[in-house]
Amino acid sequence: MTMMEPLAAMTTETQPALFSVRDLRLSFPDMAHKPLFGAAPRIEVLKGISFDIPTGQITGIVGESGSGKSTAGRVLVRLLEPDAGEVLLDGRDIAHLGEEEITPLRRDLQMIFQDPMSSLNPRHTVGHIIATPMKRYGRGGTREDAAAALVKVGLPAEFVSRYPHQLSGGQRQRVGIARAIALEPRFILADEIVSGLDVSSQAQVLELLKTLAQDMGITVAFISHDLSVIRHLCDHVIVLDHGEIVEQGPVQAVFDHPQSEITRTLLAAIPRPELDDSWFD
Amino acid sequence: MADATALPRARGPRSLNLRLWLPAAWLSLLALAALLAPFIAPHDPLAQDLLMERLPPFFMAGSEPGYWLGTDSLGRDVLSRMIYGARVALFVALIAATITCLFGSTLGLLAGYYGGWWDRVISRLVEIWMAFPPVLFAVLLVAVMGTGLFSVIAAIALIDWTRFARVIRAETMVQARMDYVDSARIGGANRLTTLAGEILPNVLPSIVALLMLEMGIAVIVEAILSFVNLSISTDDPTWGSMIAEGRGAIHFAWWVLLFPLIALFLTVLSFSTLGEGLKQRFDPVLQ
Amino acid sequence: MTKHRHTLDVVDLTIEIPNGMRLLRDVSLNLEPGEVRALVGESGAGKSMIGKAVLGILPSALKITSGEILMEGHNLGSLSPRARRAAVAETAALIPQDPLTALNPVRKIGPQITDPLVRIRGWSASEARKRALDLLDRVHIRAPERVMNSYPHELSGGMRQRVLIAAAFAPSPRLIVADEPTTALDVTVQKQILRLIRELQRETGTSVLFVTHDMGVVAKISQKVTVLFAGKVMEDAPTRDIFTDPGHPYTRALIAATPSHADPNRSFSPVPDSLIADLHRQIAQDDSLYRGARP
Numbered sequence: 001m002t003m004m005e006p007l008a009a010m011t012t013e014t015q016p017a018l019f020s021v022r023d024l025r026l027s028f029p030d031m032a033h034k035p036l037f038g039a040a041p042r043i044e045v046l047k048g049i050s051f052d053i054p055t056g057q058i059t060g061i062v063g064e065s066g067s068g069k070s071t072a073g074r075v076l077v078r079l080l081e082p083d084a085g086e087v088l089l090d091g092r093d094i095a096h097l098g099e100e101e102i103t104p105l106r107r108d109l110q111m112i113f114q115d116p117m118s119s120l121n122p123r124h125t126v127g128h129i130i131a132t133p134m135k136r137y138g139r140g141g142t143r144e145d146a147a148a149a150l151v152k153v154g155l156p157a158e159f160v161s162r163y164p165h166q167l168s169g170g171q172r173q174r175v176g177i178a179r180a181i182a183l184e185p186r187f188i189l190a191d192e193i194v195s196g197l198d199v200s201s202q203a204q205v206l207e208l209l210k211t212l213a214q215d216m217g218i219t220v221a222f223i224s225h226d227l228s229v230i231r232h233l234c235d236h237v238i239v240l241d242h243g244e245i246v247e248q249g250p251v252q253a254v255f256d257h258p259q260s261e262i263t264r265t266l267l268a269a270i271p272r273p274e275l276d277d278s279w280f281d
Numbered sequence: 282m283a284d285a286t287a288l289p290r291a292r293g294p295r296s297l298n299l300r301l302w303l304p305a306a307w308l309s310l311l312a313l314a315a316l317l318a319p320f321i322a323p324h325d326p327l328a329q330d331l332l333m334e335r336l337p338p339f340f341m342a343g344s345e346p347g348y349w350l351g352t353d354s355l356g357r358d359v360l361s362r363m364i365y366g367a368r369v370a371l372f373v374a375l376i377a378a379t380i381t382c383l384f385g386s387t388l389g390l391l392a393g394y395y396g397g398w399w400d401r402v403i404s405r406l407v408e409i410w411m412a413f414p415p416v417l418f419a420v421l422l423v424a425v426m427g428t429g430l431f432s433v434i435a436a437i438a439l440i441d442w443t444r445f446a447r448v449i450r451a452e453t454m455v456q457a458r459m460d461y462v463d464s465a466r467i468g469g470a471n472r473l474t475t476l477a478g479e480i481l482p483n484v485l486p487s488i489v490a491l492l493m494l495e496m497g498i499a500v501i502v503e504a505i506l507s508f509v510n511l512s513i514s515t516d517d518p519t520w521g522s523m524i525a526e527g528r529g530a531i532h533f534a535w536w537v538l539l540f541p542l543i544a545l546f547l548t549v550l551s552f553s554t555l556g557e558g559l560k561q562r563f564d565p566v567l568q
Numbered sequence: 569m570t571k572h573r574h575t576l577d578v579v580d581l582t583i584e585i586p587n588g589m590r591l592l593r594d595v596s597l598n599l600e601p602g603e604v605r606a607l608v609g610e611s612g613a614g615k616s617m618i619g620k621a622v623l624g625i626l627p628s629a630l631k632i633t634s635g636e637i638l639m640e641g642h643n644l645g646s647l648s649p650r651a652r653r654a655a656v657a658e659t660a661a662l663i664p665q666d667p668l669t670a671l672n673p674v675r676k677i678g679p680q681i682t683d684p685l686v687r688i689r690g691w692s693a694s695e696a697r698k699r700a701l702d703l704l705d706r707v708h709i710r711a712p713e714r715v716m717n718s719y720p721h722e723l724s725g726g727m728r729q730r731v732l733i734a735a736a737f738a739p740s741p742r743l744i745v746a747d748e749p750t751t752a753l754d755v756t757v758q759k760q761i762l763r764l765i766r767e768l769q770r771e772t773g774t775s776v777l778f779v780t781h782d783m784g785v786v787a788k789i790s791q792k793v794t795v796l797f798a799g800k801v802m803e804d805a806p807t808r809d810i811f812t813d814p815g816h817p818y819t820r821a822l823i824a825a826t827p828s829h830a831d832p833n834r835s836f837s838p839v840p841d842s843l844i845a846d847l848h849r850q851i852a853q854d855d856s857l858y859r860g861a862r863p
Contacts, residue, residue: 077467113460121461
């Protein structure tokens, strides 16, 4: 399973894949079991996974907690460096680039975080949060630029002078999206971005992400444990379990004919908003 | 639980925060007195007059006009000596605490954010340092370097930087795990920019609170060292030396001891209260 | 009077913060013996607050300014604080939201389950221990002895939530307040936990007040539903009716906003801003009437 080739559907896309990941391995030291002297044993989080992220599409990465889905995402945007394997971005291996080499690439590799309360610095205004990366990459960064980014995500321009804690959860998450798209990146990693939101803002935020990604031609990797959301949003899906890929393919195919036990379990576990007496059986 | 966040923030009496303004008022008064000491002190703090010894303060029988808080056993004016004493206290507080804070906080930030090798070296150093008994350490230092204001300042900085290093390291480690740090790196910030531009503003309130606390501690340490005659020359008035001198006469001239003690108490209390107040004031979430 | 037949009656409950702003607005609901009632709403709707008020654990800044809470017919407001605590401890238990912070990290699991049994029920230590082992077995924990001897951090999130469910059911309460007990869990673990709560609830005939924001969970676990918005009851109806024929536009909007993978063509849609604005306008009118009516 670990050496599974990408599906034919992916390689026959008109455009080549933005990311090609090959045999990715990553482990963390297990500090809970560290002996008094000597190195801690390592926990394998990713056990040699290979997948493609097709250009201009939304790819869902799904799995239970501990499946390694967030870790895999963080390798793509190089917040983490893998132990082994290749992460090809346009054919160039970025897996082991140093800080100086990766920084220029970061403009193209943006991320939206799960918890907007913790990912927006409470000491900075919304305007500062959006404008600072823009200045860094010479893409404007005035108050007006930040305001324009806010308007693009459906927030009022005067929010530039607000602090994150003065916004609601849904509004904060829009600020997170505004910051990411302000740099006009080619890729956005969205890590469980709606799991902390109320249902009313969930649908809004997902719709916004989908529209912006289409309009701006941004490739998106969408990490979630909720297959309902994946089905509505994504073109492709990768199912992870304990650091291995158990299934990947077009959303339609995976949902209609799930091949792995874990996919079936995940599908069956979602409580749908409809009466169903047999759900628990 | 989610509902708790939706609670409208309690709107405290924003007009006058006494916890902030009372200590600020006392410290400003003290600073003013210290700055203008030569102009406002009613008497020369060193002028002895054995005919005027142990005069009681103004509200007691037998007091002399002009000697508001009485005189000591050498006939020196207590109020004037306290005003000049404030100069020493505040000077030491300001300089010693600032040096301590800069040194300790920098090490704390580096250890907390960079981790690894930085953290191992700095944390070991702190542990070793804290194994020395601090008072003995101070006395030894002053004994080696000689008495004087700068020895006192050096002693405070050398002993107390560990307090900043420990607290700021822990606080930085908490902040370093927040998503906004990763988010800054995604936004192209290098590590130093992230530390200075993202983490520092979040740790700053704790640094300010600690700085204020340290100023109070510096005042006390200076008083202790003057009490045991290890601060500046015995002639110069300091609160510590006044307390030491007043000790012998406590039964018949209690004012010589009590007034500098009150000043010391109020000053230390003001510094720590002000620190807490400023910390809350700085916090956009608590405001 | 038929009220005493209910396990719980909340009558016209209003809760305010010191500046007079209402967080709950005349909320009424009841629970019959053996019934599961879902209390559903978005954050800020006041759903957890009702649970806290019932258990008498409201933050001290919040005041009940009118209304009554009756537990098995006893008006809690008429009791002394001491008697009230005793009555609540005797009747009710809580399954909290966050299984990590709800357990004391420095104590073993065992005493955390058995202590309340000894204190409230007056059982002997060995009786309490037997009961705890029995309950841990009933929540499908394979090695109850070992879990009793573990510390919370040695267990996974799902295991900790099982322990808390066992602890809540152990003293045989007649009422359980479940405060978003599965929000912090994965969907697969959520399903197991919901199944457990349902199983134990059916066996013991305990009434459950189930606080949640997820209409999917509501559909699976409850027989009755109270839909809240901004501290006001929008709709109170049997679960069957809520999903076949929702009476209130807000209820319809909540259901429509919940994603369902079963029918990919039924796109899920946000709660319309115009509806939210309308509801807020009505509540503002209510509030000004309320303020006007006060002396």
